[in-house]
Amino acid sequence: MADKPTTVKITIDGQELEVPPGTLVIRAAEQLGTIVPRFCDHRLLAPLGACRQCLVEVAGQRKPLTACTTTVTDGMEVKTQVTSEVARAGQEGNLELLLINHPLDCPMCDKGGECPLQDQTLAHGPGETRFVETKRHYQKPIKISETVLLDRERCVLCARCTRFSSEIAGDPFIELFERGALEQVAIYEDEPYESHYSGNVVQICPVGALTSPSYRFQARPFDLSSADGVCNHCAAGCNLRIDARRGMVTRQLARDNDDVNEAWNCDRGRYGFAYAQSPNRVLIPHLSEDGKLRTASWSEALRRAADGIRAAKGKGVGVLVGGHLTDQDAYALQKLARVALGTNNVDARSWSEDEEGAAAAASVAGRGPEDGMPTYRDLEAARAVVVVDLDPHEESPILWLRLRKAAMRRGVPVVAVGSRPGRLAEFATVVATRPGGQAEALGRLGRGDGDAGKLLTEGDGEVIVLAGWRGGATGGLAAAARLAAALGGRFAWVPRRAGDRGALDAGARPGLLPGGRPVGDAAARGELAEAWGAELPDGPGLDGPAMVAAAAAGELGVLVLAGVDLHRDHGPRELAAQALERAFVIAVDHEVNDTTSQADVLLPGVVHAETEGTFTDWEGRVQATHRAVPVGGAAQEIWDLAAQLAARLGTDLGFAGPGLAAAELERFRKRPPGAAAVPEPAPPAVPEPAPPAVPEPAPPVHGAPTGRVAAGEDGGESLSTPPSSGAGEPENDGLELVTYPLLLDAASMLARAADLNRETPGAFVELHPDDAGRLGLADGASAEVDFGEERTARLPVRVAPTVAPGCAFVPANQPDLALGALLGPSPALRVKVTAVEEAAA
Amino acid sequence: MMPSEILKGLSVTFRSMFRKRNTVQYPEEKRPTSPRFHGRHQLNRYPDGLERCIGCELCAYACPADAIYVQGADNTPEARYSVGERYAAIYQINYNRCIFCGLCIEACPTRALTMTNEYELSSPTRQGLVYDKPDLLAAVPAGAKPPPHTDATDGPPAIARYGPQASVSQESVEPVWALLREQESRQADRELPADEGVAK
Numbered sequence A: 001m002a003d004k005p006t007t008v009k010i011t012i013d014g015q016e017l018e019v020p021p022g023t024l025v026i027r028a029a030e031q032l033g034t035i036v037p038r039f040c041d042h043r044l045l046a047p048l049g050a051c052r053q054c055l056v057e058v059a060g061q062r063k064p065l066t067a068c069t070t071t072v073t074d075g076m077e078v079k080t081q082v083t084s085e086v087a088r089a090g091q092e093g094n095l096e097l098l099l100i101n102h103p104l105d106c107p108m109c110d111k112g113g114e115c116p117l118q119d120q121t122l123a124h125g126p127g128e129t130r131f132v133e134t135k136r137h138y139q140k141p142i143k144i145s146e147t148v149l150l151d152r153e154r155c156v157l158c159a160r161c162t163r164f165s166s167e168i169a170g171d172p173f174i175e176l177f178e179r180g181a182l183e184q185v186a187i188y189e190d191e192p193y194e195s196h197y198s199g200n201v202v203q204i205c206p207v208g209a210l211t212s213p214s215y216r217f218q219a220r221p222f223d224l225s226s227a228d229g230v231c232n233h234c235a236a237g238c239n240l241r242i243d244a245r246r247g248m249v250t251r252q253l254a255r256d257n258d259d260v261n262e263a264w265n266c267d268r269g270r271y272g273f274a275y276a277q278s279p280n281r282v283l284i285p286h287l288s289e290d291g292k293l294r295t296a297s298w299s300e301a302l303r304r305a306a307d308g309i310r311a312a313k314g315k316g317v318g319v320l321v322g323g324h325l326t327d328q329d330a331y332a333l334q335k336l337a338r339v340a341l342g343t344n345n346v347d348a349r350s351w352s353e354d355e356e357g358a359a360a361a362a363s364v365a366g367r368g369p370e371d372g373m374p375t376y377r378d379l380e381a382a383r384a385v386v387v388v389d390l391d392p393h394e395e396s397p398i399l400w401l402r403l404r405k406a407a408m409r410r411g412v413p414v415v416a417v418g419s420r421p422g423r424l425a426e427f428a429t430v431v432a433t434r435p436g437g438q439a440e441a442l443g444r445l446g447r448g449d450g451d452a453g454k455l456l457t458e459g460d461g462e463v464i465v466l467a468g469w470r471g472g473a474t475g476g477l478a479a480a481a482r483l484a485a486a487l488g489g490r491f492a493w494v495p496r497r498a499g500d501r502g503a504l505d506a507g508a509r510p511g512l513l514p515g516g517r518p519v520g521d522a523a524a525r526g527e528l529a530e531a532w533g534a535e536l537p538d539g540p541g542l543d544g545p546a547m548v549a550a551a552a553a554g555e556l557g558v559l560v561l562a563g564v565d566l567h568r569d570h571g572p573r574e575l576a577a578q579a580l581e582r583a584f585v586i587a588v589d590h591e592v593n594d595t596t597s598q599a600d601v602l603l604p605g606v607v608h609a610e611t612e613g614t615f616t617d618w619e620g621r622v623q624a625t626h627r628a629v630p631v632g633g634a635a636q637e638i639w640d641l642a643a644q645l646a647a648r649l650g651t652d653l654g655f656a657g658p659g660l661a662a663a664e665l666e667r668f669r670k671r672p673p674g675a676a677a678v679p680e681p682a683p684p685a686v687p688e689p690a691p692p693a694v695p696e697p698a699p700p701v702h703g704a705p706t707g708r709v710a711a712g713e714d715g716g717e718s719l720s721t722p723p724s725s726g727a728g729e730p731e732n733d734g735l736e737l738v739t740y741p742l743l744l745d746a747a748s749m750l751a752r753a754a755d756l757n758r759e760t761p762g763a764f765v766e767l768h769p770d771d772a773g774r775l776g777l778a779d780g781a782s783a784e785v786d787f788g789e790e791r792t793a794r795l796p797v798r799v800a801p802t803v804a805p806g807c808a809f810v811p812a813n814q815p816d817l818a819l820g821a822l823l824g825p826s827p828a829l830r831v832k833v834t835a836v837e838e839a840a841a
Numbered sequence B: 001m002m003p004s005e006i007l008k009g010l011s012v013t014f015r016s017m018f019r020k021r022n023t024v025q026y027p028e029e030k031r032p033t034s035p036r037f038h039g040r041h042q043l044n045r046y047p048d049g050l051e052r053c054i055g056c057e058l059c060a061y062a063c064p065a066d067a068i069y070v071q072g073a074d075n076t077p078e079a080r081y082s083v084g085e086r087y088a089a090i091y092q093i094n095y096n097r098c099i100f101c102g103l104c105i106e107a108c109p110t111r112a113l114t115m116t117n118e119y120e121l122s123s124p125t126r127q128g129l130v131y132d133k134p135d136l137l138a139a140v141p142a143g144a145k146p147p148p149h150t151d152a153t154d155g156p157p158a159i160a161r162y163g164p165q166a167s168v169s170q171e172s173v174e175p176v177w178a179l180l181r182e183q184e185s186r187q188a189d190r191e192l193p194a195d196e197g198v199a200k
């Protein structure tokens, strides 16, 4: 340590500077405010030196060097274009060369006005062209995916896009082909460029060679008004720049935040904004009259809602909080339930959770990075990361990127436990388990069994355990918290939806008040009762699924649905329909759908780009999102609606002005000091395998329920007996259903995102090769999936080793099959998959 | 005051009485403007009827009065309005705002936007002063077909038909081009999907 210098001295344009060794000259110059022109250089991509634009003069070197690939050495003397004629001439010459084959169709190029090539030519290029010959022409544009168009004429061959694809996202589908004047970016012959991250290459392309169809010819930079937003599509918490023109969002870009999304986001977050203009958008209040909705004024609608509540309140009221609301909305809704409606029936979950799982999730409530929650950065420094019941590539894409970075660049071992780790399998050690087997598998890991266990128990540093929301039903969540405790590591709960974590913190749970204070704790209740000036109900509340069931059984008089589509989120369809039928339903939503069209009162709420508020990501980081466009029609903020409804019921929630709900939430969001009130996941810190919380589905068909550990590329290694093949097994007695929504699905927030909708796969059933072989199903075949109770679907088969043996994965919400509406949330089902003979169709 | 001074003053009056009059009876009688008078804008066409405007919004950017609204859109092989990939689906000039400075004309890269000498711009309503694309477009030249054109019947627009001659030394580069074309077609056959958008 001592003999290694921590900084080196260099001189740039005569100014002395101390920087850490290994710094690139281009970065060092930035520190002095000198921007050396560049195309290929990107701070998050490996240096390449492809474009030769960043030439600088270095004393003692015969030729100018590229600043983006040259690291500083002690005593180096660098002269940039500011003081060196050689550097200036080199840069100018390079720009002239780049422009030789550049079409200069700036007037019709989407990049025009924010183009590094334009800007740098103006700043550093020659004033006139000497080129008089014919330029190279290519067909333009070429569609390389639904979300990316390529104009090869404009490409400056900087390889940013190809490096992003291979280094960051690991989708090396886009590549440079040919050489010399013919060199061009292209895609491989029969592999479409399908990536959840393709929008990023559009954003980092330094010219208009890569553009997105959804923004194509929509606006110019000077048309746009921008607001800083936070993505509302998942709990990864990506920072966005929302660009709007004439009151409509035209595009969303990833905004740099090295703590969270670095400079990236996913395509769903980038392109999922057009639903605000959906023809189903509701912009005025509606009332149901004779079974039909009719428009109404705000005062009439609110009065009807209040009357309905008064009339039916005796039977009980339930408040379902959607997963995409801001923290303030969730806070206001739970306060509405507790203060104005006098009930703890408030929940943001659409899935059921065992008690231990709920307690594990509750243990993170009210805690953020400053309270010791693990962060994105911590993942890169961890000894190992365990990911339980989560497919981050589909459910939290930026988390997947960070895990990939941790694994590939920092060598952090990642262990994926669950039934379908998806693309985690590319770099993680997979411990495949059937639903319900997670707890046992995690117990083994905690004891250091197998290679994966050794990764966790040996070495320095801390282990971070990330448990997905689905673990609440499989026992994985509680077991993950136990594992973290046993290893002295840290635990985080990774929900799927952007509002889930904030709703937990805000107290949208039947058993939790804001800040994770248990409802059962009289002191906590007293604290809030005093602040809110109201008696708080102490009886236990119903959770989401229980509320729907109670409403369907006629035991709940009123349902308040705030951004909840009962059919999709709380199916099966018959149950949802019955609940809608029997209860008095007040829906707050931005669209008319199967659920809201059945409401008694439909109140229009704002959409993401119209709201001010905060979202809390899985780390517990609270980030503000700002209004980018004016509120549509007569829509209102949802926290405001809660307050107005309460006022009609004669209760003042105290949210008279903007900011008051936010301020009050900030006061109670944090977990109170003295963690006595915190329910620890029980039993605390038991390294022994606890019995799985969910009763193990009876017959262990293929040996032990815990399957294989496939160690990355190099084959597999057995944790327990691998699924035995054949020998006395019943032929086809069913597989265990694994289901959750994919990133691109039939979500209402992807309405009108035409490019994404075209890219959204239809429903399919995914099987492990062993099972597929046993059932005689090949990839691409067609199969009949029997969910029991006469619910069947005919689906194409995919065969992939990333689904655990003995399991069948069917996505939960694809355009052609809304499984949630068919089966209800998180069903623990055994399904039968049988091949169907394809008639020539 | 001396009478001579009064006469001196009145002499101006008398002289003016016999000067040629400049006043015209305006609505009945009109004077030609100077040739470069800044009047109503016009969106020009190519001789074949295609619009010169490519919807680039540069005129809107240049406008100090924020009087121009352009919304670009895609030409398709089935419906082609202008030469390149882009055309103006919406083009409006708001004469409530325009100050006739002509900066938009200077900004236009295709010479699509010019100004006529027409100065009779008045309307009983504000809305009437917002001129839409049909109000601004030049007449379709005799014998030309009004857009949209289709590439199938009208042929894809070749650069040579519109711009300054594509090349000044076409012959010298022809062998190179033959090679490039050949390689490109191989490339296209091999790995690139069929053209989804617009031919060059």
Ligand code: SF4
Pocket: A154, A155, A156, A157, A158, A159, A160, A161, A162, A185, A204, A205, A206, A207, A209, A210
């Ligand atoms: S397409 Fe853009 S990012 Fe990719 S190499 Fe060309 S200029 Fe660079």
Ligand code: SF4
Pocket: A231, A232, A233, A234, A235, A236, A237, A238, A261, A265, A266, A267, A268, A269, A270, A396, A397, A398, A399
């Ligand atoms: S990863 Fe999640 S937060 Fe980020 S852009 Fe995608 S959906 Fe939004």
Ligand code: SF4
Pocket: B062, B063, B064, B065, B066, B067, B068, B093, B097, B098, B099, B100, B101, B102, B103, B104, B105
């Ligand atoms: S003449 Fe001047 S004010 Fe009028 S539209 Fe053109 S730029 Fe704008």
Ligand code: SF4
Pocket: A107, B052, B053, B054, B055, B056, B057, B058, B059, B060, B070, B088, B107, B108, B109, B110, B111, B112, B113
């Ligand atoms: S008139 Fe000219 S400057 Fe204006 S949008 Fe059309 S081409 Fe562009």
Ligand code: FES
Pocket: A037, A038, A039, A040, A041, A048, A049, A050, A051, A052, A053, A054, A055, A066, A067, A068, A069
């Ligand atoms: S920026 Fe240095 S070579 Fe491209």
